[in-house]
Amino acid sequence: MSRQTQTMKPATAAKKLGVLLDATPAEFQEGVVSREELDALQADPPEWLRDLRRDGPHPRPVVADRLGVSISGLARAEITEPLTTAQIAAIKEEQPEWLRNERNLRAETQREEARLKAEKAGQAERPKRAKA
Secondary structure, eight states, rough: OOOOOOOOHHHHHHHHSOOOGGGGGHHHHSEEEEEHHHHHHSOOOOOOHHHHHHHHHHOOHHHHHHTTOOOHHHHHTOOOBBBBBHHHHHHHHHHHHHHHHHHHHHHHHHHHHHHHHHHHHHHHHHHHHHHO
């Protein structure tokens, strides 16, 4: 039984690589990417991929992560365009009020999610103890 090679669209591969598709080379944008090619790009990134990851422009999930906010937080701040590493650094340096607020909101959300997860785990433990 032969194993069929899995391929993906360039947009999917770019997303998995954490880069903006429009900033990738034309040959990447126009082709398809196999699972093996994606693994090779991740294991030994070519110069263009290293440059994109270092300098950008970065897609929203990467921008949000580097700023320590949610994607929704970026939208509330009306940041809809990809940003470069230098632009992200400038925002961090400036520390605008929206950034401080969104970071606080994200931290609160993460604490609440952790509390709920711990609470749920505690509830799962109780029935086990009752049976023992």
